[in-house]
Amino acid sequence: MPGAPRPGAAREGTAQTSAEQAAPAQTGSGQPGHVGRSEEDRSANLVHEILSSSWLLSLLALVVALAVGGVLIAAADEQVQEAAGYLFARPTDFIGAAWSAVSEAYVALFHGAVFDGQSATFTRSIRSVTETLTVSTPLILAGLGVALAFRASLFNIGAQGQIIMGATFAAWVGFTWHLPVGVHVVVAVLAGILGGALWGAIPGFLRARTGAHEVIVTIMLNYIAVYLISYLLITPAFQRPGSSNPVSPLLDDTALYPLLLGSGFRLHAGFLVAIAATAFVWWLLNRSTVGFRFRAVGLNPHAARTAGIKVEWAYVLVMIVAGGLAGLAGTAQVMGTEKYLTAGIAASFGFDAITVALLGRSRPIGVFFAGLLFGALRAGGVTMQARTGTPIDIVLVVQSVIVLLIAAPPLVRAIFRLPAPNSRPRSARPAAVKEAQA
Structure with a gap:
């Protein structure tokens, strides 16, 4: 029949293919063909890895x-x-x-x-980037708290409430205690960390002891924190004397973060704290035993428990650290940007921190740059609306x-x-x- 393969053609093709595979093909450089193929495969693997990277x-x-x-x-x-x-x-x-x-x-x-080339002076031109860094500071700190919990397979949706409690504790120390320069700001920062850590410990403890889902608990704690600060600001202990508005007294100058570029800019030392916190979380996750336990619990809690890791204790500890980082974000707001406590001190930083953690792939360096990006969007959005409508x-x-x-x-x-x-x-x-x- 026309077009039908003749008998034995398949066997001949197979033999020929086997012979071709057995004989090393020569490349232009005189080396066997499999060397060229291996180099090609390595290049293809590299390109594939780049194209599929997070x-x-x-x-x-x-x-x-x-x-x-x-x-x-x-x-x-x-x-x-x-x-x-x-x-x-x-x-x-x-x-x-x-x-x-x-x-x-x-x-x-x-x-x-980033940079406003239309400004008359260089000082005004760089004010844009300083505003970006200022707005990014609480986003980075709260994003680190959310990302750290993510690495332990916990969904810390409560960064908003933890920021509020951190700011509340820090503000109370800032306007009621009168301490020397240097000591006061350190004590206020520690108080802010404590406030956020206590608020983060609650869902961690409930998850460890009762199995309560941290998403539900943290969302409810957000509401509690919002209404709690609204109540505190109308009490004599927190309300500014002589004012009917729900605002606290101004924090002492000794309790404020120092300005990094002088009084003409709002950028304060809280940004340096954010850099230090990023380095700390990186060290915690990649170089410490505690961080290894967090990552092991996040990957497989059952295998981690079999290996002897106390999973319940890891849940509590990771939420304490995450809450402390969010509390630091609260100190950046009340001790650096606002300088007094209001009901809206946390703005929407706690919820934006979830986005920052997701964009940063829950990696400290990624969270840092994602926080800078979202800070830039926030700071630049105001100018965009003012100039272009x-x-x-x-x-x-x-x-x-x-x-x-x-x-x-x-x-x-x-x-x-x-x-x-x-x-x-x-x-x-x-x-x-x-x-x-x-």
Whole structure:
């Protein structure tokens, strides 16, 4: 029959293939072919590892979020809306208006977050980056607390309440105790750590002793902290004398974080505390026995218990440390930025810290840079709204999209056609699979 293989062709092809595989193919350099293939496989593995890394996914999630924000900025712009009315007649007008709206908004965001070249003096130009660092400080500290709990498979949703309690303890020490310079700020910081640690110990203890889920407990403790501080600020012990507003007295100057760049800037020594806390958490997780136990419990609590690790004690201890870090964030607010206690002292830093921890992949260095990014978005969003009229809610949308994409890595891989982490690069696949695909 025409086109039918002749008898024995399969055996001949098999023998020929075996002979080709047995004889070492020569490369251009005179070396056997398997050396070239191994180098090719190593290169392919490296590229595959880069393309499937979590850091690349975080970066691409940011790119997608900014693109979505750009679409919303263009949609909210009046000139873009007007040009859309005659889109098909003059599409270039629509494209130009959209590009102008998005570029001006993001340039204003950069000026408000990093460097404002339009300012008259150099001092005003660098004020933007100092504001970013100031806003980033509580985000980094609270994000470290959330990330540390994540590494032990605990969901610390209570950073908001822990920030409030840390700020409350630190403020009380700051305006009631009158201590010498240097001693007062240290005691106030320790009080803030204690307040956050006590508030974090409650869900840790309940999880260890009763099995109560820390998500429910921490959310409820957030509400308790919010209403507790609102009550305290109308009591004689916390309310400012002669004022009917729910605000505390000003903290003593000896209890405030020193300003790093003078009175013209708000950047204070709390940022240095955030750097030190980042180094401490890195050391705790990667160089200490306690951190190893935290990571072991997070990976597999049953195996950790079999190995002799007290899982329940690890739950309590990790929440104490996480709460203490969030309490430090409270000290940054009350001892550095605000200088007195209010009911809104925590703003939304506790909830934003969850996003920071997710974007930073629960790694201390990642959390640090994620905190800087979100601080930049917060600081630059105000300038963006003031100069271009772009709603500041666009920044919240960008943050939300980042959370969505970080929580769904397959979605990012599908958008950019990236390989899955456990898949094998094409050049590293067996020769038989490549022949079958061909």
